[in-house]
Amino acid sequence: MTKKIVLAYSGGLDTSVAIPWLKDKGYDEIIAVCLNVGQPGTDMDFIQKKALEVGASESYAIDAQDEFADKYVAPVIKSNALYEGDYPLVSALSRPLIIDHLVKIAHDHGATAIAHGSTGKGNDQVRFEAAIHALDPDLEIEAPIRDFHWSREEEIDYAKEHNVPVPIGKKSPYSIDCNLWGRANEAGILENPWNQAPDDAWGMSVSPEEAPDEPVFLDLTFEKGLPVAIDGTPMPLATLIKNLNKVAGDNGIGRIDKIENRMVGIKSREVYEAPGAAVIMTAHHELENLTLERDIAHYKPLIEQQITSMIYEAKWITPLFDALMAFVDETQKNVNGVVKMKLYKGNVTAVARKSPNSLYDENLATYTSADSFDQEAAAGFIKLWTLPATVYEQVNHVHSQAKDKVNND
Ligand code: ARG
Numbered sequence: 001m002t003k004k005i006v007l008a009y010s011g012g013l014d015t016s017v018a019i020p021w022l023k024d025k026g027y028d029e030i031i032a033v034c035l036n037v038g039q040p041g042t043d044m045d046f047i048q049k050k051a052l053e054v055g056a057s058e059s060y061a062i063d064a065q066d067e068f069a070d071k072y073v074a075p076v077i078k079s080n081a082l083y084e085g086d087y088p089l090v091s092a093l094s095r096p097l098i099i100d101h102l103v104k105i106a107h108d109h110g111a112t113a114i115a116h117g118s119t120g121k122g123n124d125q126v127r128f129e130a131a132i133h134a135l136d137p138d139l140e141i142e143a144p145i146r147d148f149h150w151s152r153e154e155e156i157d158y159a160k161e162h163n164v165p166v167p168i169g170k171k172s173p174y175s176i177d178c179n180l181w182g183r184a185n186e187a188g189i190l191e192n193p194w195n196q197a198p199d200d201a202w203g204m205s206v207s208p209e210e211a212p213d214e215p216v217f218l219d220l221t222f223e224k225g226l227p228v229a230i231d232g233t234p235m236p237l238a239t240l241i242k243n244l245n246k247v248a249g250d251n252g253i254g255r256i257d258k259i260e261n262r263m264v265g266i267k268s269r270e271v272y273e274a275p276g277a278a279v280i281m282t283a284h285h286e287l288e289n290l291t292l293e294r295d296i297a298h299y300k301p302l303i304e305q306q307i308t309s310m311i312y313e314a315k316w317i318t319p320l321f322d323a324l325m326a327f328v329d330e331t332q333k334n335v336n337g338v339v340k341m342k343l344y345k346g347n348v349t350a351v352a353r354k355s356p357n358s359l360y361d362e363n364l365a366t367y368t369s370a371d372s373f374d375q376e377a378a379a380g381f382i383k384l385w386t387l388p389a390t391v392y393e394q395v396n397h398v399h400s401q402a403k404d405k406v407n408n409d
Contacts, residue, residue, distance in 0.1 A: 004030075004031060006031045007019065007031065007032050008116045013167060015032075016050065016054045018144040018145070021148070030115075031111060032051030033101060034051070037065060038242065066238050068093070070236075070238075073181050076277075078329065078332050080284065081311060082308065083260070086258060087258060088272075089311050090182035090184050091184050096127065096131045113139060113141065115144060119146055123312070124177075127316075130314035134317040174186065174190070180245070183203050183274070184271075185273075189201075201271050204273040208252035208346025211252035211344075218230055219338050220279070222287050224336065227240055230243060230244070243276075244280065247343065248276055248279045253348050255271070255346070257269075257272075279343065282349070284339075286353055287353060287355065290353050290359065291337065303327055307328065337355025337356065
C-alpha cells in the first residue's frame with residue numbers, strides 16, 4: 001500500500017527539506033498543504049508550485065482568511081482574551097484551523113499521517129498534536145524539525161543533495177509566525193531579554209516616535225460583540241482586521257514586548273505586533289462597559305481568564321471550551337453600538353461610545369436638575385449595605401479606638 005502523509009507546508013526551507021526527509025522515512029506520497037491565514041506577502045501560487053518542485057505529489061494552497069477570522073479570531077474578541085494580560089493569542093489561534101484542514105485532506109486521500117514543522121521547544125507542537133489527537137487519534141504524527149537534530153550547515157547540505165533550493169543571503173536570525181491577527185517574533189538577538197528589540201524585529205508597525213503627529217479618529221461599529229464596520233462602511237471581519245492593522249500599525253499601535261510562560265515549562269521572550277487587535281479589543285471592552293449589566297460585567301472576566309488559558313494551552317477542542325464560549329456568546333447579544341477610537345503615537349483610546357442597548361442612563365447619572373436618581377434612598381441603603389461589618393466591628397473592635405479602651409480596662 002502506498003504510504004501517504006499530509007504536511008503542513010509554509011514554503012520555507014524547513015518544511016521544504018521535510019519533503020525529501022519524509023520520503024527517506026518511507027512515505028511514498030507527500031501531500032503539501034499551505035493555508036493563507038492572512039500572513040502578509042504570501043504568494044500562494046508560488047508556494048503551491050514550490051512544494052511540487054521539491055517533491056510533493058500533490059500541493060494545496062487554501063485561502064482560509066475568512067474562516068480564520070470568523071471562527072477563530074471572533075471568540076478571542078468576544079472574550080477579551082489576552083494571555084498573561086497582553087498577548088492576543090495570534091499563533092495559538094491558527095493551529096487548530098490548520099489541523100482541521102489537514103485532517104480533512106488526510107481523510108480524502110487515505111493518508112495515514114500528518115506532519116508539522118514545529119520545533120520541540122514551543123507551544124505550537126502541542127497545539128498541532130492536540131488537535132490531531134482530538135480529530136483522529138489513528139493518524140500518525142511526524143515532526144521532522146523536532147527530529148532533524150541538524151545544524152544549519154547540515155540542513156543546507158541535505159537540502160542541496162535533494163535539490164531543495166536554499167534561499168540566498170543571510171538567513172533571518174528571527175523565527176516569525178504571522179497571520180491577520182498579528183505577528184510573533186522570537187530568537188536571534190531577542191533571546192537576551194536585556195536587549196531592546198531592534199528596528200528590524202518589527203514588521204507590521206512603525207515605532208511610536210515615527211508615527212504621525214496628528215491623531216487618527218475612527219468609528220468602529222459592533223454587532224453582537226463583533227466589529228462589522230469602520231466609519232459606517234460594512235466589511236467582513238478579515239478585511240476589517242487587515243484595514244485596522246494598516247492604519248493602527250502606521251500609528252505605532254499594538255507592539256508588545258514580552259516574557260511569557262510557555263506550556264513546556266520555559267519562559268521565553270517574544271515581540272508581538274497586533275495593531276488591529278489592539279484597536280478592536282479596546283473598543284470591544286469599552287462597548288461592554290456600556291452595555292453589560294454589572295453582575296455579568298464582573299463575572300465574565302473569570303470565564304475569560306479560563307478561555308484564554310485554554311486557547312493558549314491547546315484545549316480548543318474540548319467540551320469545557322465550547323460550554324464557556326456558549327456563556328460568552330450569551331453575554332454578547334446586546335453588545336451593539338459604535339465606539340469612536342483615537343489612534344495617536346502608539347496609543348489607542350476609546351473617546352466616545354453609543355449603543356441602542358446602552359445601560360447608561362443620563363438622567364440617573366446627571367448632577368443637574370434633570371436628576372431622576374432617588375438620593376433619599378441612598379442613606380438607608382448605606383446603613384443596610386454596611387450592617388454586617390458594623391455589627392462585627394462593634395463586637396470585636398478590630399479597628400476602633402474602643403479596642404484600646406477595652407484592653408486598658
Ligand atoms: N509564543 C507564542 C505562542 O506560543 C508564539 C509562537 C510563535 N512562533 C514563532 N516562531 N514566533 O503562541
